[in-house]
């Protein structure tokens with residue numbers, strides 16, 4: 336039982352409980368109760384009355400665990416290398432670094448990235464690797480973070496063929512998924528890098544393999560004007576039209592970025608039920624633009640938030656992402672009424688879960704869902720209203736304000752420290768991926 340906190344459920348009834356408790360059983364949420372309406376069932380915390388552990392969260396706000404819908408943790412150790420390039424020159428400059436990465440470096444980068452994500456309140460993330468999804472799965476289970484992981488390789492790199500073997504990636508993904516069949520922390524998908532770095536035949540094959548795996552299909556789409564121009568020059572279509580022509584757009588497709596869409600493109604999203612991920616900080620930093628997500632949301636399209644990689648963000652903080660999502664929409668539209676704090680929190684929780692197709696399991700504090708949540712110390716004293724609690728979480732909260740993070744009912748972060756690993760051990764693992772048998 337975690338009690339005496341203000342609770343924002345983000346569920347179907349979108350409740351605010353000014354002073355309540357969350358009762359966790361077997362890793363899942365049993366109930367969210369208003370303390371004023373329900374007397375506590377157990378007092379001692381000794382276990383005699385069926386309650387094995389009580390946590391006093393007085394002065395805190397509890398929100399569902401934040402869900403980062405798009406990141407590339409395997410690039411985490413390249414942070415700070417490429418800060419001042421627009422997307423296409425940035426990708427070209429990144430290529431020599433990524434081509435040289437070995438599995439043990441990916442392992443180290445993933446340790447670093449998942450550690451940072453958990454410590455900033457992210458309890459589930461969508462990792463987009465090139466290959467080696469088993470590395471992400473291994474680190475996620477070790478540190479206890481929920482991950483939705485898949486490879487999105489290119490078949491060429493700005494016109495130059497690459498050596499990516501899609502059949503090999505699909506096989507590894509199938510085997511890793513089979514090995515984790517009983518592990519609720521990890522799930523798998525397949526994808527492809529983008530329309531400008533993948534041939535039509537490669538994209539069709541990637542979509543076919545994703546469907547055969549039974550998972551979703553991921554693609555970077557319509558990220559910058561250069562992409563729109565490149566796809567138009569090659570195929571005479573918008574990126575979204577080209578994706579639809581290839582049979583890539585349907586309800587199992589997750590398109591990342593979607594900055595440059597026409598009204599017809601949006602209609603294709605609405606008709607097909609394809610989902611979207613919005614990465615406002617990365618899009619701004621790379622000079623790609625600002626996706627008009629308020630227009631997307633008003634059409635009923637599922638839009639989740641993502642940080643993108645530590646090379647283009649450069650933090651993995653979903654608190655920062657929520658804040659920027661609001662600030663950029665308002666700066667561009669010159670309308671302080673668009674995208675509220677409540678909507679931003681939903682885009683990082685329940686809408687993010689919808690975007691990843693995991694809303695039946697996580698994304699809100701409702702009975703039956705996994706007990707994934709963040710306990711944030713309120714920065715304002717006294718009793719909280721719903722609006723002040725939302726404002727505090729979205730506009731003021733910072734990683735340092737996190738009291739605890741829970742995944743499946745287990746406390747994985749306590750006052751800034753990971754509970755599953757000593758900070759010195761984590762640093763050692765990041766330094767020496769090799770010592771874990773990863774070659």
Ligand SMILES: [Zn+2]
Pocket residue numbers: 405406407463555591643644
């Ligand atoms: Zn990306």
